[in-house]
Amino acid sequence: MLRKWLLSLLAVLSAFASAAEATGPASTVVAGMVFCDQCKDGARGLFDYPLYGARVAIQCGGGDTPLTVRESNTNWFGGFSIRMEGSPDMTRCTARVVQGTGHCGAAASGAPRELTLAFRMLGLALYTVPPLLSQPEEAMDFCPGHDRQRSPFSPPAEAPSQSPLAPPLPPFWRRRPIWRRPLPQEPIGIGEPQAPPPPPAPAQGSACTYDKWALPEHRCHWMVVTPNTTVAMAFGPLAAQRYGSELTLREALEGRGDMYRTLLREATAALLNAYYNAPGGPFLYPTTASVIDHMNGALLSSTQRVLIEGARFRRANAGGGGRTRLPCDFDGSPSC
Known part of the structure; x- marks a missing residue:
């Protein structure tokens, strides 16, 4: 029975191949x-x-x-x-x-x-x-071992420039006698050692969770985007295809119950934190472009990648994932 079925299948494939060769x-x-x-x-x-x-x-x-x-x-x-x-x-x-x-x-x-x-x-x-x-030209800041590696595309460090040789001194008989130069009178207290200036304060980063960004009294801390900005405009066409063109960032912060809505909620909070911090600061995502890249990468990948990126956004918004744990620096600030 099996042999007869295989012979029939081969006959059908042969006929289909002959038809394909004849038609195109x-x-x-x-x-x-x-x-x-x-x-x-x-x-x-x-x-x-x-x-x-x-x-x-x-x-x-x-x-x-x-x-x-x-x-x-x-x-x-x-x-x-x-x-x-x-x-x-x-x-x-x-x-x-x-x-x-x-x-x-x-x-x-x-x-x-x-x-x-x-x-x-x-x-x-x-x-x-x-x-x-x-x-890219340089490995991203969030890559493992980024600080210990040097990109092969980066130019080599320039050698320290050597100071030019000092011009030769004139002959002894043309030099001005030292005893004719008036000695400088140093005021009292000028020569005393002074304390070195204090070192500059390190850059203070901030990381706030989605529920704090959603509070009305913290709307004054939103930078570049507003609560009525659409997800499609903030994250691009891939997000528009997944979440529609009418969903706002304020509504995105309320998403729960679905892994894609959870990913969008945490990515929106990470985007707001990236806008709030200075570019290249201590926040885990130093630029808004890195947040959008990871968001699009998760939308184009598997469900496992969606869960991983959502958890990573959540950890960064809680202040973790970097070298030091960051606080939410508008805690206790007056309302807008």
Whole structure:
């Protein structure tokens, strides 16, 4: 019975292949994805997200000057698909990122990746490529070991400049006698040692949870955005696709009961904290762009990534995750 079923399946596939060859020419597709390697470790990790708008080139021929046969840009999900007519042998071709986007557009990581034939059936050949990476100029501040590593793209430190040689002294008979120079009269007390100036106070950061940002008496601490700013305008088109175009940040702070609403609530509080702190300060997310990048990366990834990013936002809003624990510095401040 099983043998008869297999013979029938093979007959159907053969007939379908003959029909495909008769109705249209063969074609070849190359597919893959590009990720932003935020920590510049050369591998896809937890902090990396699919990169939109990156330029990918398919090159063949090898050597120092390979021939570029096709180019394509990645979509919103970081994927690309390049279609070519015919059935060329692409096993000796490679794919590489030739241009990144945003803060992750500095350079491609590593050598070009080779194409692998996934299947060839019914006049269609599909080639795949391992994940491609594009890197920023510097590793992000929240990456593990960021302070102990130096980016290979950063310029070397300049050697300290040497002071020029002092000009030679004139001959002895042309020097002015020392006894003709009047000695300076130093006032009493001028020569006494003075206390050094006090060191500047370290930058004080702030981190407040979503429930404190939602209080009406703390609305005066909102920077750049307002409670009526829409989520779509604050976080971009990916958030608009998930949460709609009418949801406001005030309503986002009330989200609960669903992991995506929890992610949005904690990301909104992190965005407000990033606006409230000075750029590059001690808050775990030094810029608002890093908050938006992690939010979009979670929306494009799995549910596990959504839970991880939500928990990480929540820890940062509570003052943790950095070198020191940050307080909420408008505690006890007068109402607006």
